[in-house]
Amino acid sequence: MIEYTCDQCNTTYPIEGLRYKCDCGQPLQLTKTERVFSIDRMSKDDSTLWRYRGALPISDEKSIISLGEGMTPLVSFDNPMHDHRLKLDFVCPTGSYKDRGAAVLLSKVKELGVQEVVEDSSGNAGAAIAAYSAKAGIDCTIYCPASTSKGKLAQISMYGAKLKLIEGNRAATTQAVLEAAETIYYASHNWNPFFLEGTKTVAFEIAEQLGWEAPDHIICPIGFGSVYMGLHIGFGELHAQGIVTKIPRLLGVQSAACCPVYKAYSENRSQIEGSPQTHETLAEGIVSEAPIRGDTIMGALRETNGAVTTVDEGEIEVGIKALASKGIYVEPTSAVIVRAFDKFVESGIIGAGDVTVSILTGSGLKATDKLMKIA
Numbered sequence: 519m520i521e522y523t524c525d526q527c528n529t530t531y532p533i534e535g536l537r538y539k540c541d542c543g544q545p546l547q548l549t550k551t552e553r554v555f556s557i558d559r560m561s562k563d564d565s566t567l568w569r570y571r572g573a574l575p576i577s578d579e580k581s582i583i584s585l586g587e588g589m590t591p592l593v594s595f596d597n598p599m600h601d602h603r604l605k606l607d608f609v610c611p612t613g614s615y616k617d618r619g620a621a622v623l624l625s626k627v628k629e630l631g632v633q634e635v636v637e638d639s640s641g642n643a644g645a646a647i648a649a650y651s652a653k654a655g656i657d658c659t660i661y662c663p664a665s666t667s668k669g670k671l672a673q674i675s676m677y678g679a680k681l682k683l684i685e686g687n688r689a690a691t692t693q694a695v696l697e698a699a700e701t702i703y704y705a706s707h708n709w710n711p712f713f714l715e716g717t718k719t720v721a722f723e724i725a726e727q728l729g730w731e732a733p734d735h736i737i738c739p740i741g742f743g744s745v746y747m748g749l750h751i752g753f754g755e756l757h758a759q760g761i762v763t764k765i766p767r768l769l770g771v772q773s774a775a776c777c778p779v780y781k782a783y784s785e786n787r788s789q790i791e792g793s794p795q796t797h798e799t800l801a802e803g804i805v806s807e808a809p810i811r812g813d814t815i816m817g818a819l820r821e822t823n824g825a826v827t828t829v830d831e832g833e834i835e836v837g838i839k840a841l842a843s844k845g846i847y848v849e850p851t852s853a854v855i856v857r858a859f860d861k862f863v864e865s866g867i868i869g870a871g872d873v874t875v876s877i878l879t880g881s882g883l884k885a886t887d888k889l890m891k892i893a
């Protein structure tokens with residue numbers, strides 16, 4: 519039986535009910551269960567992430583809520599010197615990788631018999647939770663800062679979610695949703711561990727697309743870290759079962775405007791300290807002043823011998839244009855990987871002959887207002 523558990527104080531709790539964090543204040547993990555993934559028993563006819571359903575914590579297949587997410591393309595990024603591949607995870611139903619987490623989380627919510635959820639997001643996660651709630655027939659309310667771009671609000675409300683626009687900063691929005699979460703299920707992409715069970719499937723896909731091998735490195739943007747942690751969980755499970763022979767080095771990228779994970783890494787600290795955003799950034803999707811699962815991110819960094827770098831605004835723009843010149847249109851948050859790759863090569867972390875996969879997390883169509891300014 520799957521339960522919530524706290525890494526800090528080892529308390530366990532049932533997954534039913536409205537609990538979203540430990541009594542000690544820490545985020546919760548899922549207890550390990552007997553689920554074992556095997557390639558032989560994989561649902562190979564299913565061209566969605568549910569082909570790995572043996573590894574996913576949904577007991578009843580009838581609960582599965584799917585919009586066809588997953589199995590996104592893995593393509594080569596023309597580079598004569600290095601084997602650098604791009605995982606086009608923006609090719610998901612709502613235009614971002616967040617659909618992986620939303621699909622598994624809303625399937626679990628459906629299985630638990632929950633009728634109504636709340637979530638707070640200023641962007642892609644809100645759209646994903648709204649879309650999968652619509653498909654599941656679950657009432658959904660998304661709390662957003664009043665300053666959220668109109669395009670994102672349109673996508674969320676078009677899915678039928680109720681929008682609560684909160685005046686003030688991001689913290690005011692968080693405060694409002696936490697009050698609602700006292701009586702309504704909090705389908706949080708940051709607090710709810712079932713979300714990470716969805717994002718871990720990107721590891722399974724990359725491994726399968728490489729012939730059940732792990733690449734040497736994976737580069738991804740880090741805000742709250744849900745791709746980064748998902749990659750660690752996913753490759754950790756595949757490695758523990760002997761399906762891949764190694765776990766890739768996980769290389770994170772932050773915007774120089776807000777980089778608490780980079781600071782902890784570069785100052786050789788084991789814990790992340792909150793770090794305020796210093797200026798506006800194109801990479802709005804990874805602005806996270808105090809990641810909720812900071813200890814888990816630092817654990818993944820340590821265990822995979824990973825590294826973190828930052829990019830500035832000019833470097834993000836270079837990345838957007840470099841990708842677009844090859845026909846790939848992503849939101850600025852995804853484009854951070856381009857110059858980050860160069861920096862990891864320059865610092866000797868990525869060597870000649872290494873295989874590197876970078877995750878492209880969100881579509882350029884999500885950020886038309888920002889991209890028009892630099893086109």
Ligand SMILES: [Zn+2]
Pocket residue numbers: 524525526527528529540541542543544
């Ligand atoms: Zn605890």
